[in-house]
Amino acid sequence: MLITPVLLAGGSGTRLWPASRKAYPKQFVPLTGENTLFQASALRLSGEAPGYRFAAPVVVTGSDFRFIATEQLAAIGVDPGTVLIEPEGRNTAPAILAAALCALDQDPQAVLLVAPSDHVVPDAAAFRDATGRGLEAVRQGQMVLFGVAPNRPETGYGWLELTSAPDGEMPVLPLRRFVEKPDATRAAQMLAAGNYLWNAGIFLFRAADILAAAETHAPDLVAPVRAAVKQARPDLGFFRLAPEPWARLRDISIDYAVMEKADNLAVVPYGAGWSDLGGWDAIWRDSPADAQGTVTTGPATALDCRNSLLRSDSPGLELVGIGLEDIMAIATPDAVLVAHMSRAQEVKQAVEALKARGAPQAVQFPRDYRPWGWFETLALADRFQVKRIVVKPGGTLSLQSHFHRAEHWIVVSGTARVTIDDEVRLLAENQSVYIPLGVKHRMENPGKVPMVLIEVQTGAYLGEDDIIRFEDVYARGQGAKG
Structure with a gap:
């Protein structure tokens, strides 16, 4: 059987700020290994397994991430398949329905495995085995959810109540009901009951x-999504969903819109490890720690620290913690987060506070990725x-001009x-030019x-939106990123 993976790659990942931001969210960041979460997801859903094989994926993402997604897939040797560009985020229900319509157009019997691209699944072989266990239910017209065996009374996940506790013999089990994110007391009760699993959001x-x-x-x-797909236009190797019908769609998850109302659901229990990396506490739990339970990443040093996370994402910034307990400290070139581990879910509120006072660090990185490469600001003043x-x-930048600034270019290495x-x-190296x-x-x-x-820019206004494109090999329009 052929299975088409659907990789959802449009989230903003604000709970992992400052390493993840709207301009470059967590799925494209190497948070737990050499590959990014997006790359790890694509590799996990590729190749062959007993009884089935994976087709090239359908990727659903935003316009700003289209080149990042295809470049990261190319870097790991995965065919990018179909890349659908959402005009704006509308949550998982519209994204999944658009992917389903595209797949159905190619194959009336298309089977989809829908997965967020920002989750960690350490045991790819075990996950492929779980996928195989769900195929017979799919053949019988059921829609399969993946339920993760819980190991703690987690309040940050939705749960699935089964008709009976998993016993290792049943490949799939009937779903009794969805359970919203519980409080701590209710989560402890469900953990003890044995017939509840975490809802992984994988289908x-x-x-x-x-x-x-x-x-x-x-x-x-259905009608607006169908219209957005029908009116989609090709853009290089991408398909841009039509913005007008897409704008009429509700912002709603597939769980709320469909799954919680459907009566043909089954659950594959999965117990080999999973995390949605929904906060820095999850990064700490899923990373190798020292004897005192402390995790250090990058140029970070922990002295007499316990159950803490110290992470520096800047090679030139040394992060040192002394006598810390249950603390997370994350440093990037332009922002530092320090908080108690129990407050990990409040990072999103911090991002909103930064947005309210106009701090660019709320959404932007110092390094800005473009299809031709990247740039970063080294100094900025009046x-x-x-x-x-x-x-x-x-790589080729667009043929462009600026209203408000002149530029000096000095080549450091390579040829321009x-x-x-x-x-x-x-x-050549050490030569310069004035524009x-x-x-x-x-x-x-x-x-x-x-x-x-x-590049040294001088002028009255230095914003990235001061750009007029006349020609562009990447078919971008006007605006900062086009």
């Missing part, structure tokens, strides 16, 4: 079955800004092909190694 079903269930239980969603720009081999009006020249205000210009890397340069 296995035929595309036709989820669409039929949506027609029955959430018919107002009327000037200094950036480091890295252009990957073959620079266009200024009608003149094209090559710049006057209002002049059309472009930068390319014709070499086989990354090209690095320092």
Whole structure:
């Protein structure tokens, strides 16, 4: 049997601020290993297993992440398959229905495995085995949920109540009901009862079955999603869902819209480890710790610390903790978070407070990723800004101009092909060029190694939205990222 993975990659991950932000959320960040969570999810849902094999995935993400997603898949050798671009986030129900319609258009018998791309599943083989156990139920027209065996009275997850406790012999079990995130007392009671599992938010079903269930239980969603898919337009290797019908959709999860009302559900119990990494406390639990229960990542040093997390994501920033207990301290180049481990779920509130006072650190990273490479701000003051720009081999910035700033470019390494009006020249290491205000210009890397340069901007306004694109090999429109 062929299974099509659906990777949901549009979340913002604010509970893992400052390492995860709206501009570069947690699924694209290497939080627990060398690969990002998105890459680990794609690898887990690829290849073959007994009784089935995985097709190329359907990725559902936002416009700002489209190039990041395809580049990260290419880096691990996974065919990006279909990449659907949401005009705006509308939660999981519209995203899943759009993916189902696309899959159904290719195969009337399409089977989908829907998974968030920001979860940790350490044992990929065990998860593939659990997937195989759910296939017979799918063949019989049931929609399968994955329920994780709980090991603590967790209040941050929804739970699933089964008709009986898992005994290891039944590949799937009937679902009695969904349980909302409980308080601590209720969570302890469910843990002791034995017939409750955590709701992992991972689903296995035929595309036709989820669409039929949506027609029955959430018919107002189906027509706008169908129109958004039908009117989708290709954009390079992506498919942009039509914005007008998409804007009419409710913001609602697939659980609330469909699953909690459906009567053809079954649960595959899964006990080999899982986490949605919903906070820094989860990162601490899922990372190797020292004898005192403390986790250090990056240039971080713990002295007499217990049950704490110290993480520095900046090579030049040494983080030192002395005598800490139950503390999480996370440092990035432009922000530091320090909190008691029990307050991990309140990080989202901190992000909202930063947004309210206009702090760019709430949503933006110092490093900004683009399809041609990335840049970061090294210095910013009134009327000037200094950036480091890295252009990957073959990368090409758009032909552009600015209303409010001039630019000086100094090549640090590699070779730059620079266009200024009608003149094209090559710049080698230590050479520089001046681009006057209002002049059309472009930068390319014709070499086989990354090209690095320092850009000095001067002018009355230095915002990223001061850009007019005339040509762009990545088919971006106007605006900061296009």
